[in-house]
Amino acid sequence: MNILYQIGEYVVMVLQAFKRPDKGFVFRRQLLYDFKRLGVDSISIISIISLFTGAIIAIQMAYNIDSPFIPKSTIGFSTRQMLVLEISPTIISLILAGKVGSRIASEIGTMRITEQIDALRVMGVNPPNFLVLPKIVAAMLYFPVLIVYSIFLGILGGWIMGIITGLIPSADYIIGIQSWFDPFTLTYAMIKTVVFAFIITSVSAYKGYTVKGGSVEVGQASTEAIVVSSILIIFSDLILTQLLLT
Amino acid sequence: MIEVKNISKSFGNQLIVNNISTTFEEGKTNLIIGQSGSGKTVLMKCCIGLYDVDSGEVDFHGRRFSNISDKRRKHIRQEMGVLFQGGALFDSLTVEDNIMFPLNMFTEMGIKEKKERVNFVLENVNLTGSNNKYPAELSGGMVKRVAIARAISLMPKYLFADEPNSGLDPKTAERIDELLSSLTKKFNMTTVINTHDMNSVLQIGEKICFINHGKLCWEGDKETILKTDKKELNDFVFATELTRRIKR
Ligand SMILES: Nc1ncnc2c1ncn2[C@@H]1O[C@H](COP(=O)(O)OP(=O)(O)OP(=O)(O)O)[C@@H](O)[C@H]1O
Ligand SMILES: [Mg+2]
Numbered sequence: 013m014n015i016l017y018q019i020g021e022y023v024v025m026v027l028q029a030f031k032r033p034d035k036g037f038v039f040r041r042q043l044l045y046d047f048k049r050l051g052v053d054s055i056s057i058i059s060i061i062s063l064f065t066g067a068i069i070a071i072q073m074a075y076n077i078d079s080p081f082i083p084k085s086t087i088g089f090s091t092r093q094m095l096v097l098e099i100s101p102t103i104i105s106l107i108l109a110g111k112v113g114s115r116i117a118s119e120i121g122t123m124r125i126t127e128q129i130d131a132l133r134v135m136g137v138n139p140p141n142f143l144v145l146p147k148i149v150a151a152m153l154y155f156p157v158l159i160v161y162s163i164f165l166g167i168l169g170g171w172i173m174g175i176i177t178g179l180i181p182s183a184d185y186i187i188g189i190q191s192w193f194d195p196f197t198l199t200y201a202m203i204k205t206v207v208f209a210f211i212i213t214s215v216s217a218y219k220g221y222t223v224k225g226g227s228v229e230v231g232q233a234s235t236e237a238i239v240v241s242s243i244l245i246i247f248s249d250l251i252l253t254q255l256l257l258t
Numbered sequence: 259m260i261e262v263k264n265i266s267k268s269f270g271n272q273l274i275v276n277n278i279s280t281t282f283e284e285g286k287t288n289l290i291i292g293q294s295g296s297g298k299t300v301l302m303k304c305c306i307g308l309y310d311v312d313s314g315e316v317d318f319h320g321r322r323f324s325n326i327s328d329k330r331r332k333h334i335r336q337e338m339g340v341l342f343q344g345g346a347l348f349d350s351l352t353v354e355d356n357i358m359f360p361l362n363m364f365t366e367m368g369i370k371e372k373k374e375r376v377n378f379v380l381e382n383v384n385l386t387g388s389n390n391k392y393p394a395e396l397s398g399g400m401v402k403r404v405a406i407a408r409a410i411s412l413m414p415k416y417l418f419a420d421e422p423n424s425g426l427d428p429k430t431a432e433r434i435d436e437l438l439s440s441l442t443k444k445f446n447m448t449t450v451i452n453t454h455d456m457n458s459v460l461q462i463g464e465k466i467c468f469i470n471h472g473k474l475c476w477e478g479d480k481e482t483i484l485k486t487d488k489k490e491l492n493d494f495v496f497a498t499e500l501t502r503r504i505k506r
Contacts, residue, residue: 038362045350127346130308134340135360136332 029140066169088188105208113216117237120220121230265314292469339409341419354389
């Protein structure tokens with residue numbers, strides 16, 4: 013019952029968000045603001061995680077493929093596939109659910125409990141449209157860029173690790189990452205990313221938007237935002253993979 | 259003139275506003291007084307259309323405002339300024355952008371005209387030159403005054419203020435009362451103020467509605483309030499030692 017009510021409330025909020033803004037320039041300014049916030053939020057943590065995960069995967073692949081019958085370039089190939097198909101879009105999105113999601117929920121939640129959302133309404137603003145839509149749009153445009161960046165860094169990390177440990181010859185790795193490339197895998201990764209971006213921003217915004225109470229509840233809402241969007245990410249990952257790859 | 263006709267509002271099975279009818283008059287400071295938790299904020303939020311009422315009606319100069327869509331509310335909201343209990347300034351915007359916000363939403367003014375308006379209202383609340391500060395850099399009293407500036411930036415016909423001087427020192431509180439009262443006269447606004455501060459009541463109470471447990475218990479002005487024999491009201495008015503001494 014309660015969960016159905018929440019789903020209904022969420023749908024209503026999202027539908028309200030996707031209306032045409034009354035004042036274009038007010039909306040554009042908010043969009044710019046949200047882009048800036050997303051940028052500072054995430055670059056450094058994503059760089060670190062991508063580099064290291066790429067390195068780790070490359071070593072694991074080298075360990076797995078320890079047979080004279082399999083060419084060493086397979087290590088580069090599988091590292092790339094892993095990163096493109098799953099690690100970058102999903103793991104990075106989960107991290108973004110933690111970073112961006114909790115921030116959105118607490119930002120909007122604080123606006124709720126300090127009556128800023130009431131103030132918006134009194135000033136003739138449709139609050140979901142003004143607060144939520146720019147965040148959704150900014151994330152859906154920006155996350156794919158981040159994921160491509162993460163894939164690139166991951167592959168780089170594997171290459172560097174291969175050289176440092178001497179496990180993977182540089183030339184083999186480079187041949188590997190270039191072979192049997194199916195552009196659809198990248199399309200698949202981008203589709204997933206865009207869906208995850210929508211989930212993270214809309215669910216977190218919903219959690220913040222419906223906060224009642226005080227600062228304790230805002231904290232709770234931001235934790236819930238992370239939990240719920242993470243679960244939905246994994247769940248939709250499974251469904252999308254089923255739909256797109258089989 | 260704002261007419262409140264038999265409005266009721268409950269949350270769950272708790273009746274918070276219980277069949278209240280009154281009118282708020284033009285060019286006057288209309289006060290809603292009552293204990294903490296008596297339902298002042300809920301009543302005000304029903305008046306400004308943030309809550310739909312369960313029954314009854316709120317009219318602004320004969321134009322119905324309660325329980326209609328936000329879209330249809332817009333043209334009356336253009337004529338309305340609201341000061342929330344905590345100020346409700348937008349944290350991410352400077353003082354200037356906060357005050358400009360309603361101008362951006364409701365008018366087609368050019369940037370120069372808007373800046374002039376911002377400076378004009380800031381002058382009215384004694385905050386000339388604070389344009390580029392952020393809300394986090396302001397003191398409590400300054401937040402209230404910026405919020406007043408934002409509420410009057412559209413030169414509204416109707417001004418609502420929810421406890422404009424709570425949490426401020428007596429001197430600043432008095433200045434804010436004077437400010438609201440003089441703005442009301444200057445722009446001939448219909449001003450509605452929530453308060454539980456007896457100083458404000460006696461200073462600017464041209465029309466006073468006393469709310470007790472969600473019911474309208476008494477109406478009058480700052481003269482008659484001292485002479486009433488209504489027990490609930492006397493308990494409220496003469497709640498402190500100071501006021502009891504004055505009575506004797
Ligand atoms: N959104 C809400 N949901 C449920 N109950 C509410 C809600 N808003 C207010 N109430 C309840 O309504 C009652 C009156 O609250 P209200 O905020 O109007 O009091 P108030 O007179 O403004 O008090 P104060 O002077 O402390 O601001 C309180 O008991 C409060 O718990
Ligand atoms: Mg209140």
